[in-house]
Amino acid sequence: MSELDLILLGPPGAGKGTQASLLTEDFGVPHIATGNMLRAAREAQTELGKLATGYMDRGALVPDEVIIAMILERLSGDDARDGFLLDGFPRTIEQADALSGELDGHGRRLTAALLIDAPDDIVVARISGRRISPTSGRVYHIDFDPPKTAGRCDVDGSELVQRDDDRAETVRKRLEVYHAQTEPLIAYYEERGLLWRFDGTLPPEQVHGHIRAALTTLRLEESL
Numbered sequence: 001m002s003e004l005d006l007i008l009l010g011p012p013g014a015g016k017g018t019q020a021s022l023l024t025e026d027f028g029v030p031h032i033a034t035g036n037m038l039r040a041a042r043e044a045q046t047e048l049g050k051l052a053t054g055y056m057d058r059g060a061l062v063p064d065e066v067i068i069a070m071i072l073e074r075l076s077g078d079d080a081r082d083g084f085l086l087d088g089f090p091r092t093i094e095q096a097d098a099l100s101g102e103l104d105g106h107g108r109r110l111t112a113a114l115l116i117d118a119p120d121d122i123v124v125a126r127i128s129g130r131r132i133s134p135t136s137g138r139v140y141h142i143d144f145d146p147p148k149t150a151g152r153c154d155v156d157g158s159e160l161v162q163r164d165d166d167r168a169e170t171v172r173k174r175l176e177v178y179h180a181q182t183e184p185l186i187a188y189y190e191e192r193g194l195l196w197r198f199d200g201t202l203p204p205e206q207v208h209g210h211i212r213a214a215l216t217t218l219r220l221e222e223s224l
């Protein structure tokens with residue numbers, strides 16, 4: 001089986017985390033989400049968590065050197081040696097260069113950058129209804145993907161919460177940051193022949209079907 005080294009790109013709220021959960025089950029690669037790692041660090045009140053909080057709360061990016069150090073350490077873990085699915089990283093050209101430098105150094109190369117795209121009005125509606133379980137990490141939507149019991153996680157019964165940075169003010173800022181700093185990565189990966197685009201406005205199971213089909217084809221081609 002050929003290795004899958006993948007990144008998910010797209011605006012906040014496009015459905016990256018939702019798709020990542022489904023894809024890691026299909027392909028057995030670890031889901032590495034920088035936002036989740038930072039929220040865990042914040043919860044545990046580590047130095048990294050304390051440093052990241054201010055940036056996250058105002059919808060800004062955590063500085064490149066901090067995020068790059070965090071992700072390189074994570075990628076050196078045993079479970080990431082045979083493939084990974086990065087969600088929320090890279091978010092800047094500098095981060096993308098650091099990732100490709102690291103992979104090069106180990107004789108590896110990114111398999112694909114999966115862009116899940118959706119316009120601002122759709123992602124704003126999604127983010128305003130997003131609720132998460134702080135313990136299981138499962139993501140819901142109050143209208144589009146509600147839990148079986150209102151306000152409670154299906155997985156562990158925990159009380160669902162709204163992310164601190166999912167308030168309307170911060171969401172606008174996060175979208176600005178996405179357009180200014182992360183969107184240039186679309187051209188970056190397109191120039192390198194690695195970009196695959198998916199219509200994120202479709203229902204989750206359709207988006208999933210499209211990505212799964214593309215990855216199955218890619219993997220077959222790579223193993224030929």
Ligand code: ADP
Nearest residue numbers: 013014015016017018126130140141144203204
């Ligand atoms: P991201 O990781 O890109 O920020 P999420 O996966 O957390 O996005 O999804 C944002 C919100 O939109 C969540 O509440 C999720 O339940 C919902 N959602 C995700 N994908 C879709 C979809 N294709 N259609 C409708 N709602 C979706």
Ligand code: AMP
Nearest residue numbers: 034035055056060061062067088089091
């Ligand atoms: P997310 O869960 O991906 O929406 O990320 C939540 C927040 O964490 C972002 O708004 C940033 O403040 C921070 N963050 C996550 N990933 C990165 C990254 N790759 N670079 C910089 N900041 C990040």
